[in-house]
Amino acid sequence: MQATEAPSPLEMRRALSRFASGVTVVTGVDRGEAVGFTCQSFTSVSLEPPLVLFCADRGGRAWPRIRSAGRFCVNVLAEPQADLCARFGSRRGLRFEGLDWQLSRWDTPELPGVLLRVHAEIETVHRAGDHDVVLGRVLALDPGADDRPMIFYRGDFGVEGSPDEVPGYLWGWSDR
Numbered sequence: 001m002q003a004t005e006a007p008s009p010l011e012m013r014r015a016l017s018r019f020a021s022g023v024t025v026v027t028g029v030d031r032g033e034a035v036g037f038t039c040q041s042f043t044s045v046s047l048e049p050p051l052v053l054f055c056a057d058r059g060g061r062a063w064p065r066i067r068s069a070g071r072f073c074v075n076v077l078a079e080p081q082a083d084l085c086a087r088f089g090s091r092r093g094l095r096f097e098g099l100d101w102q103l104s105r106w107d108t109p110e111l112p113g114v115l116l117r118v119h120a121e122i123e124t125v126h127r128a129g130d131h132d133v134v135l136g137r138v139l140a141l142d143p144g145a146d147d148r149p150m151i152f153y154r155g156d157f158g159v160e161g162s163p164d165e166v167p168g169y170l171w172g173w174s175d176r
Contacts, residue, residue, distance in 0.1 A: 013155075020153040025075045025088045026054055027109040028066035034096045034109045037062040038089035040152050041131075042074055050138035052118055055131045061091075063132065067122065072136060073108035074118040078147035082157055084111060085150065106139055115149060117142035 027036035041055035056063035066072050077084055088095055104110050106119045120136030153159050
């Protein structure tokens with residue numbers, strides 16, 4: 001068996017960008033302050049008991065605060081909500097300032113106009129490389145807008161365009 005080199009981070013991003021994913025914003029409240037981050041790694045895990053999963057960058061500022069709070073809301077973004085994605089995906093910038101949001105009965109921020117809100121509490125957290133894998137027990141589901149989902153594919157939103165065009169400018173990983 002021949003030893004091979006592990007793929008580089010850029011090779012990983014390029015290859016795995018071929019898997020289309022939805023886009024969410026995970027929110028929580030820590031010491032009275034609303035926090036949140038854009039997250040593409042989200043899925044359902046189990047119906048009995050109701051569990052969901054998301055992956056969070058341990059180097060991020062919002063995730064440790066949401067972990068400390070113990071509860072979170074996954075806000076599933078609709079296609080025209082690129083502004084929310086950018087707002088919560090930026091390391092610097094306004095997140096909740098000037099945004100019409102409200103606090104849920106579980107003390108988690110609900111964002112306006114989303115397709116779905118999943119209210120959950122942290123069940124377990126597993127360390128995995130530079131991320132944490134978070135399992136959450138679902139407390140309630142709140143269907144929202146009836147719209148098309150925001151899709152992230154090949155470094156951009158939507159699935160239109162040439163397969164050779166991989167902008168990556170949104171996340172700073174383009175090599176062009």
